[in-house]
Amino acid sequence: MGYKAMQLACYCGQAPDRILEVGFTSDRNMVVHFWCSTCSRVLFKSQSLEECEGAFPPADVEADTRSKADDARFLQSIGIAVAD
Numbered sequence: 001m002g003y004k005a006m007q008l009a010c011y012c013g014q015a016p017d018r019i020l021e022v023g024f025t026s027d028r029n030m031v032v033h034f035w036c037s038t039c040s041r042v043l044f045k046s047q048s049l050e051e052c053e054g055a056f057p058p059a060d061v062e063a064d065t066r067s068k069a070d071d072a073r074f075l076q077s078i079g080i081a082v083a084d
């Protein structure tokens, strides 16, 4: 499974120290509130469903089964059961 972090930055260019809250608006946007310690202020990033769609990383080219088995073994080792 591919993963891409959402890029959050303050106007000053600093990456946030803390994500304060993630929420959803009635007009179907996702909103992330975060804190910039350099500016000592709360900022937010709002994304529509369409923008979220555009942010997904490309689908994996068929992952090989060995790595899936490794993933399952790892998850089990930290106590997460994998339903198949």
Ligand SMILES: [Zn+2]
Pocket: 010, 011, 012, 013, 014, 036, 037, 038, 039, 040
């Ligand atoms: Zn800042």
